[in-house]
Amino acid sequence: MTGKTRENYNRNYLNYVKTQDPPTKHFKNCLAAFGVGGLICCIGQFIRYTLEYVGLSGDELAGATSIILIFLGCLLTGLGVYDRIGRYAGAGSIVPITGFANSVTSPAIEFKTEGWIYGMAAKMFTVAGAIIVFGVCSGVIVGLIYLFL
């Protein structure tokens, strides 16, 4: 943009700032992610067993379980609970399917004020769009590897 380029950044200052930065608590975050993520998966497994008991099987069973988890993710987002869980859960609440539901629902709620079409519908995938694009891409790559193995 201007004469300010990466070359004349003040290296000394940036290094000094690095020493002052409070460290990200990786261990605590990992532990929280393990606990919360595991708990969500356990709930999923519980739902699966319950549905199996009711009499579903195969693809229907997997589909119904996902649908219920997605619904719960959306509901908790709408109730304003999911972001609070997410604040303490490290990545534990982002990785499961409930996290994906949250990333679609939260912008939908937020941008509803700008109208149903140009607000809610258009901006619904601002966060999840990236997940979809890279999800599909990595799916294709893994599929190709699988094909040639």
Added chain:
Amino acid sequence: MTRKGNTIFFKNSPRILSYAAVVGSKESEGIIGSYADIALADDMYGESTYEKAECKMLSTAISLAIEKGGLKQGDIDVLLSGDLLNQIISASFAARDFDFPFLGLYSACSTMSESMLLGATLVDGGYAKNAVCATGSHFASAERQYRYPLELGCTRPPQAQWTVTGAGGLVLSRKGGRIAIINGTMGRVCDLGVTDVNNMGAAMAPAAADTIMRHFKDTGTEPGDFDLILTGDLGALGSRILKDLTWEKGFDISANHVDCGEIIYKVIESEFQGGSGAGCSASVLNSYVLTKMDAGLYKRVLFAATGALLSTVSSGQGESIPCISHAVELEYCG
């Protein structure tokens, strides 16, 4: 009015006639809660969107400040105001409520001190009898513009700050009021190359240090001459860096430096380094600090709000964060 360096000395020392602050529910739990004029129970402020709520807070702060000064709308010559949202919509929309002229400003979180500097210049030069300076911010609207949707469950990094829901306004006048603005230092844009948008304190500290030290130099003062050196929203981390930066150049401000962002919140939930946003310095100055000054508890205060002049586009393109800080010196004069 005279000038030395980048500092303007006001001959007629414009007075702060009155001031008002409106703060959100989380902010009212902290030290400013009992000093603010209105503490909101509901951050929506009875409106349908957060942007409207921010606008209403600002408008309320402005009309309250005018009312507390015993003035009417017709007595005000100009409103100087700005905020954080794109195209400064809160300030411009708030100005719809008033009949007097409006000059829109954008200086991010340092809008309060910039508006005071310009307002004092207009009043001191005789171009305005009464000028209103105001600004505000809202957590929810800032979060949506600069970061993620509110309900998105993501972890905040430990350097992060929490945008203050609050607005503050004051009336500058030629006469009346016990607090005078005696001089002000215009800020320079400083950019030492910090690119982390979650670390505003580190990005803004050099700008604050630059302005504060130039102020000392231009006015021939030293840190000990002030009861309070008040910065805007550096947060805990930024304040530490500011103290280091000034100490390195031979000014020890550690004894009387206070940061609005650092003191505004009582509960440490996920505010981490403290408050930020234009409303941070505006609400702390226009409630706690000016009330204490009015009572004569602080005689001389240097108010240097700091602003990070970035946008989501510039940070998305990998640009570093240019920052600015404007300072005004306030003096109690019985």
